[in-house]
């Protein structure tokens with residue numbers, strides 16, 4: 001019996017059930033991955049006990065010899081893995097991707113400066129200046145106008161839209177990919193102090209050189225947020241903005257597979273300001289247990305096997321996209337260059353929320369997502385987002401992607417008959433459906449062929465309850 005089970009059976013049972021869920025279902029959320037036992041051991045270590053406010057060799061508390069060593073090693077590994085130019089520096093202390101972005105703004109902008117980021121329904125992130133327009137008529141009129149610029153909605157839901165003026169660029173309404181001429185025009189008109197690329201649901205590569213030119217022309221800093229693609233950049237399977245953008249931020253827990261946290265890269269000169277923005281500007285003590293995980297994960301990312309992993313992530317996403325296309329699913333931007341696929345469901349009987357619920361009933365875990373030209377609200381959007389980082393870590397390949405697309409098509413066909421039902425009745429039908437139960441069982445059998453490196457003992461205890 002695990003010691004957690006003895007000391008706190010309630011928490012042990014919750015963790016056991018979560019292990020069981022992760023093992024028995026397909027995780028297709030592109031921002032999720034699972035970490036090696038070595039990363040998890042480091043994250044669960046005594047490093048979490050130590051306060052280390054400050055920077056290497058200059059801490060406010062004593063006893064930081066090991067933390068200094070760990071942070072130096074993490075920085076050295078980050079420099080190697082991301083092939084940093086000699087005059088660039090690294091910060092590994094931001095607690096999350098959103099905090100990393102806030103630190104960059106705090107370091108380089110003044111209040112009410114203009115931020116220019118990507119429009120959230122087209123794939124941008126909340127921390128790039130998002131404000132929502134709650135009035136559906138205003139949203140529809142905006143889409144109907146075909147304009148590629150968004151000046152913000154009345155609900156300033158993110159701190160970044162409260163602190164700064166914001167203008168956002170949309171993708172091209174025809175291609176649903178970046179229209180660089182239009183981005184240049186918007187930048188010329190609004191003269192942002194910071195231009196941002198990157199996001200949560202944009203499936204195509206970004207021309208970082210072109211964006212840097214646009215930013216330079218208007219005197220803006222260029223922040224490339226590669227939270228999603230970090231692992232693919234590390235493995236050089238997609239282009240890198242390092243050395244091109246002024247600042248690069250990333251999360252460590254998605255494609256990079258290095259436990260939770262964030263890394264910031266910039267020239268040594270800008271990094272002096274960014275370090276001060278992290279502390280004392282924004283945070284207290286860094287999370288040294290997460291830093292230990294990041295350090296181990298960076299060590300893993302430096303191995304040749306990681307490059308093969310990243311190549312397979314992309315190949316799997318492309319196969320999944322191709323198979324879904326054969327099943328008549330409409331793909332935003334016509335497919336993918338990386339780890340994620342965005343489906344526009346407006347031609348199908350179920351939209352994002354209900355399709356995601358139906359898939360979950362069949363053991364396929366995804367998330368509903370907005371799509372370009374979205375007029376629906378964020379709680380019930382028109383699209384579905386999928387990603388391959390997790391299932392690729394698990395060892396799945398092309399045949400499994402084909403199978404997943406076929407299951408998704410089947411789930412759509414089964415659940416379509418309940419599309420007009422209110423949500424609670426729709427969920428009841430899903431829960432009772434023998435077809436969905438059968439698919440969930442097939443999914444479970446597939447997943448069992450790819451065991452996750454978890455504590456089988458905890459899982460066994462959870463399932464025997």
Ligand SMILES: Cc1ncc(COP(=O)(O)O)c(C=O)c1O
Nearest residue numbers: 096097098125198199200227251
């Ligand atoms: C592009 C982008 N930036 C920032 C973040 C925020 O990261 P975190 O959830 O660690 O705050 C995310 C998270 O999904 C993201 O996709």
